[in-house]
Amino acid sequence: xxxxxxxxxxxxxxxxxxxxxxxxxxxxxxxxxxxxxxxxxxxxxxxxxxxxxxxxxxxxxxxxxxxxxxxxxxxxxxxxxxxxxxxxxxxxxxxxxxxxxxxxxxxxxxxxxxxxxxxxxxxxxxxxxxxxxxxxxxxxxxxxxxxxxxxxxxxxxxxxxxxxxxxxxxxxxxxxxxxxxxxxxxxxxxxxxxxxxxxxxxxxxxxxxxxxxxxxxxxxxxxxxxxxxxxxxxxxxxxxxxxxxxxxxxxxxxxxxxxxxxxxxxxxxxxxxxxxxxxxxxxxxxxxxxxxxxxxxxxxxxxxxxxxxxxxxxxxxxxxxxxxxxxxxxxxxxxxxxxxxxxxxxxxxxxxxxxxxxxxxxxxx
Amino acid sequence: xxxxxxxxxxxxxxxxxxxxxxxxxxxxxxxxxxxxxxxxxxxxxxxxxxxxxxxxxxxxxxxxxxxxxxxxxxxxxxxxxxxxxxxxxxxxxxxxxxxxxxxxxxxxxxxxxxxxxxxxxxxxxxxxxxxxxxxxxxxxxxxxxxxxxxxxxxxxxxxxxxxxxxxxxxxxxxxxxxxxxxxxxxxxxxxxxxxxxxxxxxxxxxxxxxxxxxxxxxxxxxxxxxxxxxxxxxxxxxxxxxxxxxxxxxxxxxxxxxxxxxxxxxxxxxxxxxxxxxxxxxxxxxxxxxxxxxxxxxxxxxxxxxxxxxxxxxxxxxxxxxxxxxxxxxxxxxxxxxxxxxxxxxxxxxxxxxxxxxxxxxxxxxxxxxxxxxxxxxxxxxxxxxxxxxxxxxxxxxxxxxxxxxxxxxxxxxxxxxxxxxxxxxxxxxxxxxxxxxxxxxxxxxxxxxxxxxxxxxxxxxxxxxxxxxxxxxxxxxxxxxxxxxxxxxxxxxxxxxxxxxxxxxxxxxxx
Numbered sequence: 074x075x076x077x078x079x080x081x082x083x084x085x086x087x088x089x090x091x092x093x094x095x096x097x098x099x100x101x102x103x104x105x106x107x108x109x110x111x112x113x114x115x116x117x118x119x120x121x122x123x124x125x126x127x128x129x130x131x132x133x134x135x136x137x138x139x140x141x142x143x144x145x146x147x148x149x150x151x152x153x154x155x156x157x158x159x160x161x162x163x164x165x166x167x168x169x170x171x172x173x174x175x176x177x178x179x180x181x182x183x184x185x186x187x188x189x190x191x192x193x194x195x196x197x198x199x200x201x202x203x204x205x206x207x208x209x210x211x212x213x214x215x216x217x218x219x220x221x222x223x224x225x226x227x228x229x230x231x232x233x234x235x236x237x238x239x240x241x242x243x244x245x246x247x248x249x250x251x252x253x254x255x256x257x258x259x260x261x262x263x264x265x266x267x268x269x270x271x272x273x274x275x276x277x278x279x280x281x282x283x284x285x286x287x288x289x290x291x292x293x294x295x296x297x298x299x300x301x302x303x304x305x306x307x308x309x310x311x312x313x314x315x316x317x318x319x320x321x322x323x324x325x326x327x328x329x330x331x332x333x334x335x336x337x338x339x340x341x342x343x344x345x346x347x348x349x350x351x352x353x354x355x356x357x358x359x360x361x362x363x364x365x366x367x368x369x370x371x372x373x374x375x376x377x378x379x380x381x382x383x384x385x386x387x388x389x390x391x392x393x394x395x396x397x398x399x400x401x402x403x404x405x406x407x408x409x410x411x412x413x414x415x416x417x418x419x420x421x422x423x424x425x426x427x428x429x430x431x432x433x434x435x436x437x438x
Numbered sequence: 439x440x441x442x443x444x445x446x447x448x449x450x451x452x453x454x455x456x457x458x459x460x461x462x463x464x465x466x467x468x469x470x471x472x473x474x475x476x477x478x479x480x481x482x483x484x485x486x487x488x489x490x491x492x493x494x495x496x497x498x499x500x501x502x503x504x505x506x507x508x509x510x511x512x513x514x515x516x517x518x519x520x521x522x523x524x525x526x527x528x529x530x531x532x533x534x535x536x537x538x539x540x541x542x543x544x545x546x547x548x549x550x551x552x553x554x555x556x557x558x559x560x561x562x563x564x565x566x567x568x569x570x571x572x573x574x575x576x577x578x579x580x581x582x583x584x585x586x587x588x589x590x591x592x593x594x595x596x597x598x599x600x601x602x603x604x605x606x607x608x609x610x611x612x613x614x615x616x617x618x619x620x621x622x623x624x625x626x627x628x629x630x631x632x633x634x635x636x637x638x639x640x641x642x643x644x645x646x647x648x649x650x651x652x653x654x655x656x657x658x659x660x661x662x663x664x665x666x667x668x669x670x671x672x673x674x675x676x677x678x679x680x681x682x683x684x685x686x687x688x689x690x691x692x693x694x695x696x697x698x699x700x701x702x703x704x705x706x707x708x709x710x711x712x713x714x715x716x717x718x719x720x721x722x723x724x725x726x727x728x729x730x731x732x733x734x735x736x737x738x739x740x741x742x743x744x745x746x747x748x749x750x751x752x753x754x755x756x757x758x759x760x761x762x763x764x765x766x767x768x769x770x771x772x773x774x775x776x777x778x779x780x781x782x783x784x785x786x787x788x789x790x791x792x793x794x795x796x797x798x799x800x801x802x803x804x805x806x807x808x809x810x811x812x813x814x815x816x817x818x819x820x821x822x823x824x825x826x827x828x829x830x831x832x833x834x835x836x837x838x839x840x841x842x843x844x845x846x847x848x849x850x851x852x853x854x855x856x857x858x859x860x861x862x863x864x865x866x867x868x869x870x871x872x873x874x875x876x877x878x879x880x881x882x883x884x885x886x887x888x889x890x891x892x893x894x895x896x897x898x899x900x901x902x903x904x905x906x907x908x909x910x911x912x913x914x915x916x917x918x919x920x921x922x923x924x925x926x927x928x929x930x931x932x933x934x935x936x937x938x939x940x941x942x943x944x945x946x947x948x949x950x
Contacts, residue, residue, distance in 0.1 A: 081909050177879050181766060185876065193876060193883050197890070204894045211893040214907040216886070331772075338767050338878055345882045 076274050080284050082210035085217045087269060087289025093351035094172045095262040097344050100301050102314040104254025106240050108305050111254030112298035119263040122414060123290050125421050126270050127282035132424050134279040139365045145424050156366035159359045161412045162268050163379060166355025170387040173348035175397050176318060180341060191387050198353035199380040202360060203373055206272050209353060220343045227340045228303050230327045235306045260406060264413035266290060271358040317398055356380050457549045462494050462568040469498060473555045487517050491524045494568040503561035505580030512541040513563060513576055532572035544577035556634060589691035596733045601691045606636050606710035612693035613640060627658055635666040636710040645703045647934040653898055654705045669709040669716050679895045683861040686897035688720035695729050703935030719897035723905050723917045725858045731920045739920040749851035753862050757794045758869035758881050760844045765790045766877030783838035791874040793837050797845045800827055904932035
């Protein structure tokens with residue numbers, strides 16, 4: 074069954090996915106007070122890679138993901154690729170679940186077992202993944218307004234706390250911190266967008282993938298840049314890097330007429346929404362890729378086992394907050410580079426060659 | 439015995455009772471002793487047509503269902519004053535009777551016992567003539583009708599004061615009087631194996647999509663049920679997502695609402711015997727729209743509409759938010775308020791969850807008790823509710839005073855969105871449960887689950903949240919806001935209307 078999602082709705086899905094749980098942890102903290110530069114550089118570097126993901130989907134236009142992969146790469150290689158990405162999406166989903174549940178545990182529910190919160194979110198994600206990408210996209214359109222509203226209002230109220238002097242002096246430590254911060258940002262969360270490659274069955278028009286991925290990514294990343302920079306301007310570079318949840322801590326400084334205070338719990342709602350969608354999308358991608366890898370046409374019966382396996386994974390992969398922090402803010406991981414950049418690059422070059430060859434063949438016959 | 443055998447021999451071959459014979463005696467026997475046996479309300483009026491060649495005739499009708507004056511005046515009298523053609527029989531005679539004798543508007547003939555007995559049961563008069571194997575039916579409805587009044591549940595300050603009645607014909611005419619166009623079409627169907635309820639599907643041919651009309655007809659034709667006592671039966675049988683309590687088919691008692699909806703490209707179903715018409719597809723935003731929004735100034739309409747959305751949020755969320763704030767996140771409440779809430783709840787022995795669920799239940803019981811009671815006893819219930827369960831419960835330290843405020847607020851805002859009152863109650867309960875387990879995060883999980891459910895729902899192929907998820911100004915024009923008429927140029931896209939133009943430009947005039 075092929076689900077066609079209107080471009081604007083898919084874009085909303087891309088935006089919430091990219092925002093995802095990324096506000097929870099300290100994004101690009103290695104860049105110090107030059108975080109905004111690191112963001113700009115990371116956005117500039119990420120756009121071509123994301124355009125590459127879009128290009129690959131565009132090459133498969135007219136076919137479902139499964140058929141497209143099989144025509145370009147052949148039956149068995151495409152299955153192997155799908156299995157590899159299924160693992161990647163599953164692991165990413167589990168990490169997001171960890172971030173989300175550890176955040177909730179440390180901030181508001183210290184006595185509730187983490188597994189209980191993880192189960193609640195996973196069951197909801199399970200349902201969402203079973204409903205399919207069409208429903209998730211519609212869901213995103215409804216939710217995106219809430220997320221933006223909450224974050225916008227919260228950060229508008231922070232204006233009095235912002236100290237632009239925190240950004241000075243620019244480039245005090247040279248380029249190295251910026252580069253580290255950029256790599257950090259590319260790894261988590263910018264190029265995690267590769268997961269979305271596996272979520273959409275098909276697109277409305279051949280150029281739809283560009284219209285979905287690029288503006289979606291641009292909106293989300295610019296918004297992220299603004300929020301991370303604002304948080305840094307409120308907290309200062311040092312506190313931004315040392316706090317587990319810098320954005321959360323920054324919003325806790327809100328104080329409007331001594332009435333609107335401690336709004337951080339409200340802001341954390343938007344983390345919950347983004348985190349949930351990321352888990353659901355990862356689950357959907359993992360199940361879809363697994364179905365392609367195992368040669369099934371329908372993925373829905375795989376959602377439940379994949380989802381249930383994510384709950385214990387979220388318990389075992391990482392045991393404490395320190396570990397979660399380390400993984401979320403590490404400069405670059407070898408498996409991430411492989412899945413986010415190297416493998417897509419190889420796949421793209423292969424796809425271009427095979428498609429060009431195929432066209433030549435069909436032209437000559 | 440001999441007589442019986444004679445009839446039996448004359449009885450047509452095949453499955454039991456089928457077609458009329460030429461013998462009046464035999465036909466009458468079957469009606470009297472088989473079909474309507476032991477039914478004292480059926481009247482058999484014998485008379486003869488004028489000589490020469492006078493024939494025996496019988497008029498059969500159900501007492502009090504049929505207008506007997508009309509039948510005597512326009513059926514029996516013309517027969518008595520006229521000579522029937524000699525030797526004529528069968529279709530020829532039936533045609534003569536219909537064309538030259540009976541002076542009624544809706545006359546028909548049939549050979550089938552089943553058809554004729556159905557007609558009698560529906561309140562028609564049936565004339566049988568000696569030597570004719572056709573029965574002639576005459577429409578002469580004579581039962582009491584309720585007059586057209588303003589529906590109590592949907593009264594308006596500004597707007598027409600007409601409401602549907604229990605009579606299908608009257609209801610159709612109420613809509614037709616609003617849309618006086620030949621494009622206004624009506625399809626008649628009959629549903630219910632026992633009740634044989636008449637159902638009319640009404641739409642505007644040049645606007646409603648053909649696929650939608652066909653789908654509605656198909657779904658109604660598929661219904662095989664013994665009885666349709668109210669349009670709710672049809673609603674439940676043909677709606678999408680029947681397991682969730684939110685309606686995917688709208689119901690209204692007002693002809694102006696039906697006209698407005700079918701002029702946007704929807705289809706309405708009117709059912710005989712009930713003033714509630716169904717409109718489909720029905721989307722989530724429609725629960726927040728009211729006809730008066732369109733009759734009053736657009737800014738006022740927008741304001742009222744926003745109020746409805748806020749009320750919906752309050753009625754579904756306030757107990758859950760109150761619960762999660764007092765049990766999990768007291769730091770979010772301003773300090774003086776949290777102190778006074780703590781002081782008010784100091785002597786209450788129950789946890790917040792018990793208080794919230796208990797008071798919520800008490801209110802719902804009071805409401806359910808009050809709705810179906812006669813006015814005087816209803817007042818007694820409100821006194822019990824207000825004084826005993828409100829003030830006294832607080833004084834007895836059974837609940838905290840803030841809880842009464844929350845319950846009151848929830849209840850009043852629930853009545854603002856009365857068309858989805860019951861779903862709102864269920865959502866409220868669900869959110870309270872989630873909030874009691876995970877606090878504010880549980881509330882958010884609950885809201886996400888509800889939105890997920892809404893996103894997955896469809897009504898006749900149209901996504902339930904259609905206009906809410908639109909990004910274009912024409913798509914959003916009639917959701918949170920009600921734009922002025924001169925801005926609502928096009929009909930909603932999601933209904934797939936054949937002709938989307940609703941308003942020609944330059945319709946708005948102003949002084950130079």
